[in-house]
Amino acid sequence: MTADTAPRWGSTLDSVVVYAQGALCHRLARGLVPPDGRVRVTGLPRTLDPGSLRARVLGAPGVRVTEARVEVEAPGADDGGAPDALRHEVERLRDAYAAAEGRRDRQLGLIAEVRGLHPVPPGRKRDDPHRRTPVDAWLELADFVDERLTALHARLAELERALLDAEHELTVAADRLDRASTDTPAAHVNTTVSALLTLAGTPDTTDSADAEVRLDLEYGVPGAVWVPAYRLTHRQGDDTGRLVLRASVAQRTGEDWTGVRIALATADLRRRTDLPRLRSVRIGRRQAAPAPSGWREPPAGLSDLFAGYAAAKPRPTPRAAAGRRAGGAPGSPAGSAAAGGAVPEDAVYGEVPPPPSVGYGGPVPPPPPEPQGFGAAPPVPGGAYGFGPAQPGAAPRAAAPSFTGAPAPAAMAPSAPAAPGRAAPPPPPPVAGPPQPSGDELDYTALVLSGPDEPGGRRGRLFPSSPYDAVAAEYRRRAEAVASLRLPGHAVRPRESAGSFDHRFDAAARADVPSDGTWHTVTVTEIPVGLRTEYLCVPSVEQTVYATLVLSNATDQALLAGPVEVTVDDEFLLTTALPTLAPGGVRRVGLGPAEGIRVTRRTNLRESTAGLRNNITVLDHHVRVELANLLARPVTVEVRERVPVASEADVRIEERAGWTAPADGAGSEQHAPGTRVRRVELPAGGTTALDGGYEIRIPAGKALVGGNRRS
Structure with a gap:
């Protein structure tokens, strides 16, 4: 049984954990395990992150998942989905709107033509006498135009109403299509995502042939956000409440x-959860950096492992265009060799080697092919997995994937023409030393092993690969739009x-x-x-x-x-x-003004002098706050005042008793400097008065030029 004939297990979405952005989904599937252990679980979304797929077996200790892969299939067209029906409806309404608009425009044209009808007197020569005006004809024409315009305007009103109705229906249908669920793909080709799993082991049951196995698939998807909201229910006089999240x-x-x-x-x-790598700092003689663990050069003669596969695979006949791209015109020797001779290996699998450099003295012979087998030279730094600059004199190989969008250096650098009558200079010798893997080559979670169908320079090697294709990227872009x-x-x-x-x-x-x-x-x-x-007031402000x-x-x-x-x-x-x-x-949670409680604030300022030589100005501020409870229940009112804060040691501020400073601490409300608080219990229908204030003593040397501020 192959992957294409693997039994398909339907899955059901069971639970979702929504994070600040994105979600982690769990799907459940069950079925009988085939002899080869390969099953295909369907129903996965198109926005699935392939690197987040995890699978485990539930309730069967003898069975485990040994391999899990994500595959995209295109079974065919699907015209029965709800979004397709809505899309067809929008297209139909758009055509109806265009037709209604065309009828309205034609009616406006008829009205313009009829409105342009007016009597035109014939031309009169200089010697001709004046003619009598045919008033009856003029009136008949005016009556005809008026009657015709009345009928045309009545028809225009009907067409405009029909146009408004068509526009409304089109707007509603377009809004429904825009808000429609994306559970059904919008593409005409319904691409589906499935998980190809390989199971190993036998269930620990008496009848293992008929025992079903339950699977739990976990995967991450973008395009999910959430914000909290609450509903608070409270009864007056009660010290508890119900807060529904x-x-x-x-x-x-x-x-x-x-x-x-x-x-x-x-x-x-x-957010990344991997541990950072802490490198040691050594003091003393410089030492070479150790090779990163887990990395090694590809074995020599790696391409020989696929010689039998390449020989058994049917080789397509190369096109003449490939010959022209490889060597020149159809009549040139290079073109005829590519068309009728041996076909390069890269051309068989869809790649054509670049044309050789041509100098002033004629075509330069192509560089020698890259040595194959166990006697091959060591790869250049960074070239173990297909990255790094190409060796001079080496055969062209498949271009490594670029994450920055810039072409490879070898493709950007033009070949320098040789001097007339002089051969091209020999290539420089390869750089000696151990290979230096790049950062992309050490990102083991992003490396993908290339299969035998890849070009010759990529077979059997690890390459960083983007987990999303163009279609998946479009799905992810649409999904991530919910963040805005x-x-x-x-x-x-x-x-x-x-x-x-x-x-x-x-x-x-x-x-x-x-x-x-x-x-x-x-x-x-x-x-x-x-x-x-509780009730709160700051009478000095409001x-x-x-x-x-x-x-x-x-x-x-x-x-x-x-x-x-x-x-x-x-x-x-x-x-x-x-x-x-x-x-x-x-x-605290504010509920708005309390109309049943009144507050009034009165202040009194008295200025005097003190000291042996009356060199200290005393500003006595007296504050009186009056409260009245008009409610039918007792209340607790917190009154806040604020006293000045002196920045000079000689300026003293003396407060009256009865007011205390609020407690500022972790988890409590933050108050401005100089805040004073007083709490009072008011019975139903009761009143009270709070007296307070402060004295400011300012020495004569600290007085402001031109007078002191009194308020």
């Missing part, structure tokens, strides 16, 4: 998440609010998230929080009392910043922003 999830991964277990993580899926979606109100990216710690939240129930690139709300879990209602909810997080998970819908006594109050609340942290 919800998430706005948007994904365009190419597959619909239907009935899957969703988990949300704040970690970065693309406009965030909901008060929403914050998880990486911005989580800080240096990562958290994970598991949804309590399965959910559905279609692959349409729009926000969908998913209920995650309910978080118990401590709540108490004589208004604001209601606040003081939240305390007693769980071991952080609450990320995001929008919160506040419901008090079963009535929706407002939507506000919830700050990041660490485990054990306490934060």
Whole structure:
């Protein structure tokens, strides 16, 4: 059984972990293992990252996965998908809109023609007498034009209404197509992705022939983002509340998440987790750097291993164009040799060697072929895996893949023409020394072994290869567009609010998230929080009392910043922003002005002098804050004032008793310097007055020129 005839196992998406950007998916598949152990699991999305595929066997200790590969198939056209139907509908409506627009334009042309009808008197010679104007004919023409224009304008109104309806239908259909799920590919050729697995072992059961094996496939996909959202329910007078964590999830991964277990993580899926390499620093005589572990030169005579495969493979007849590209015109010796003689190996597999350099004295003979076999010379630095500059005098080989887009140095450097009547200079000798692998050659996870169908210079060697082709790159570009979606109100990216710690939240129930690139709300879990209602006012800034909810997080998970819908006594109050609340942290959430509590602030300034020579100016500030509770329940009000902060040691500030400085610490609210706080309990319908103030003592030498500031 070959890979093409391997049994196909259907798979079902079971769980998804959505990270800050991207997601990690788990698919389950089951079936009977064939004798050769090769199975093909279908249903994978086109945006799958091939390097992230992992497969393991569930519930069968005697069976293990020995090989896992990602393959892309094109079974044929598929015209029955929902996006194709929507696309056909959009095309039909676009044609209908164009037809309606054409009818409207023709009607406008008819109206312009009729509007241009007007009487034209015949020309009169100088000696001819004046003619009488045919008023009846003029009136008949005017009546005809008016009647005709009335009918044409009535028809124009109908055509314009039909055009508006067609435009509306086209806009709606285009919007539906744009928002349609990407689970069904948009291409006419339905390319599918499958995982080709090789299983080894036998299930530890009594009847192993009929025992099914369960597989768990894990892979990463781009195009998924999420932001947290909350719903807070609170009853006045109660010290607890219900905080429901919800998430706005948007994904365009190419597959619909239907009935899957969703988990949300704040970690970065693309962050590298490999350990850094720490190189030792040696003091003393310089020593050569040791060769990196795990790297070795390819064995000599590697190309001889594929001689039998190349001989058994049918060799296509080279085209005359290949001969012209290799040697020149069809009538030239080089062209006839390439067409009728031995065909170079590179030309057989789709590559044509570059033309030889031509000097003024005639064509220069091509360089000798590269030696093959176990007596071959050592490769040049960086040329073990197909990289590095080509050896002078070596046969042309397959160009190594370039990640910077620049051509190889050998292809960029033009061949220098030889002097007239003089042969080309001999090539310089190869550089002696051990091979020096490049950084790309040491990236073992990105190296791909070239098969026997590759050109001769690549067979059996490792080359860095990009895991995505052009089609996959387009799918990834469309998927990653969800990262630029406009965030909901008060929403914050998880990486911005989580800080240096990562958290994970598991949804309590399965959910559905279609692959349409729009926000969908998913209920995650309910978080118990401590709540108490407090009122806050800063009368020196604004004589208004604001209601606040003081939240305390007693769980071991952080609450990320995001929008919160506040419901008090079963009535929706407002939507506000919830700050990041660490485990054990306490934060305030503002609820807006409290109309039932009044505050009034009065100040009194008295200036005097003190000291033996009255050389100290005393500025006595008296502050009185009056509070009145008009509510039917007792409340706690926190009043904040601010006293000046002296930067000079001689300027003293003496405060009156009763006001305290707030406690600034980790996890608490940050206050400005000089802030003073006073808390007061107000009964229902009660009033109170808070007295305070401060004295500023300014020596005469510290007084400002031209007077002191009094406020």
